[in-house]
Amino acid sequence: MNRLFGIFTVGAASLLCFFFLFLIGSMIVELGQESALKAPRSSEIFFAIRLSLVTATAASLIALFVSLPVAYLLSRYTFFGKDLVDTLLDLPIVLSPIALGAMLLIFFNTPLGHEIERLFGPFVFEVKGIILAQFFVVVGLSIRLLKSAFEAIDVEYENLARTLGYNQVQVFLRVVLPMAGKGLLASFLLVWGRAIGEFGATVTLAGATPLKTETIPVAINLSFASADISSALVFITILIGISLGILFFLRKVDVFGRL
Amino acid sequence: MRSRGVLVFLLIATVSFLTCQRNEKNMPESITIFCGSASKPPMEEIVAHFEREKKIKVNMIFGGSGTLLSQMELSKQGEIYLPGSPDYIIIGERKKLLIEKSDRIVAYLVPAIITPAGNPAGIHSLEDLTRPGVRVAIGNPETVCLGLYGIEILEKSGLLKGVMENVVTFGASCEETATLAALNKVDAILGWSVFHSWNPERLEFVPIAPERIPRISYVPISIPVFTKDSDLSQAFIDFVLSPLGREIYQKHGYLSSLEKAKEFAPQAQVGGEYTLPAEYFDLLR
Secondary structure (H helix, E strand, O other): OHHHHHHHHHHHHHHHHHHHHHHHHHHHHHHHHOOHHHOOOHHHHHHHHHHHHHHHHHHHHHHHHHHHHHHHHHHHOOOOOHHHHHHHHHHHHHOOHHHHHHHHHHHOOOHHHHHHHHHHOOOOOOHHHHHHHHHHHHHHHHHHHHHHHHHOOOHHHHHHHHHOOOOHHHHHHHHHHHHOHHHHHHHHHHHHHHHHOOOHHHHHHHOEOOOOOOOHHHHHHHHHHOOOHHHHHHHHHHHHHHHHHHHHHHHHHOOHHHO | OHHHHHHHHHHHHHHHHHHHHHHHHHOOOEEEEEEEHHHHHHHHHHHHHHHHHHOOEEEEEEEOHHHHHHHHHHHOOOOEEEOOOOHHHHHHHHOOOEOOOOOEEEEEEOEEEEEEOOOOOOOOOOHHHHOOOOOEEEEOOOOOHHHHHHHHHHHHOOOHHHHHOOEEEEEOOHHHHHHHHHOOOOOEEEEEOOHHHHOOOOEEEEOOOHHHOOEEEEEEEEOEOOOOOHHHHHHHHHHHHOHHHHHHHHHOOOEOOHHHHHHHOOOOEEOOOOOOOHHHHHHHO
C-alpha cells in the first residue's frame, strides 16, 4: 500500500513537471523555427522589460507598504465589522483584473477621480495608470500574505517587549518586522511576480500604447493581435525567464515554507 | 532604519508624481488615437510622419475595435477612432460616441481564403472547404464582421451547409481568426486578403472567384465626440488619406483605392448591412 502511494505521488509530480517542461520546450522549438528577421526591435524589447520592472517594483512596494498596517491590524485585533473588512479586502484577489481596470477607468470619470488627476497628473492611459492598476490587483494578495507572516509570530514576543518598556510602534518596528523579515521578502517577491505578469487591469486603465504603456504582457498581446507570432514568442520567453528567476530566488532565500 | 527607508521611498514617489505633473503641463499639443490592432504597422508609420511634419505628439492606444470603443466611452477621451471594420462606426454613432458622418474610408478589405503556409490541405476554392476532414475557422458571425461576410459568401454560393459542417471554431476577432491559421490550428479560414501581408511567412492567400464576392468591407476612420480639437482630428484624417498615407497602407498589403479592390470583386457592394440567414442558426443547432 505504501509503495503504491509512493508511486502515485511521484507519478503525479513527474507528469506535471513533464507537462510544464513540454509547454516551455514546445514554445522554444516554435521560436527556433521563426526567422530572426521578424523579431521585435531590441529597443522595444528593452523598453518593455524596463517598464515592467519599474512598474511592478513600484506597485509591489506601495502595495506592501499599505498592506503592512492593514495586515497587522487584521492579524492582531478583533473589531466590529472585521469580517466585512476582510471580505472587502479580499475582493481584488477574486475579481477579474479586467473588471478592476474598468472600475478604475470609471472612477477617474467621477469628480474625485478628476480631482486626483488634477493634483497628481493624469493616470488614464499613462504609466502611472499601470502602477495603479497593478497595485489594486496585487494589494489583496499582499495583505493576505503579510497577514499569514504576522500570524506565524507568537504574540508572546510582543507582550514581552511591551513589559520591557517598548511602545506599540517600537514593538512593531523592532520586534514584529524583523521576525517577519523573510516572510516580508517572500511576500514581496510573490506580489512582484504577480504584478509583472498583470495584463487585464493594466491594458484597460493604461491602454496598449507601444513604447509608452507597453509592459511585457501588453507587448505579447500587441504582437498576437497583429498576428506577429515570433515577437509574441520572444516576449513570452522573456516573461518565463523573469518568472523562473523570481521563483528560483524564492527557493534560494528558503522562505517558501513559511507561507 | 526601515522607517527611514520607507520615508525616502515616499519622498521619491511624491517628487516623481509632482515632476510628472509639471511635464504634463509643458507638453506640446497632442492627440490620442484609438486604433484597431490590425492597423498597427501602417498607422505607426503614418503617425511617425505626422509627428515629424506637424510637430504634434500622437498617443496611440491599440486593441480590439470593440474594446477601444468601451475604453473611449469610459475615459471620455480620444481625437481619432480607427476600428477594423465599419460595423463599429455604426455602433459608435448609435451610442453617440462618434461625430456623425465624420467617417472616411482608409482602405478596402476583400474576403479571401487564408491557409497556413504551404497550404497543407490543398485548398484552392470555396468548394474545397466542404471536403470531409478539412478544418475551417471563420470569425464569429454574430460579433465579428469578418464572420458575417464569410457567411454571406457561403450562403450566396450555396455552400453554407457543406462548409459549416467543417467549421471547427469561431475567431473572436479578425486577428484571432488569422492567428488560428498562422498557428496551423485549422486548414483554412475565411479572412481578408490582407491577412497574408500581416504574416507572409506563415500565411498563404487563396483568392475567391471574383463573381462570388457580394460585398467588400473597409477600414474606416472617424472622429469621437470627445475630441479636444476637431480641426486637428480632421487634419489627421486628411493626412491618413493623403497620397503618402495611402501609399503606406498599400505597402502593408491593404487595398487603398476602390479600383484596386474592384479588381478582386468587380460586382461587390462596399459595406452595407447583411442579416444572418435563418439557415445559419438552423445549422448551429
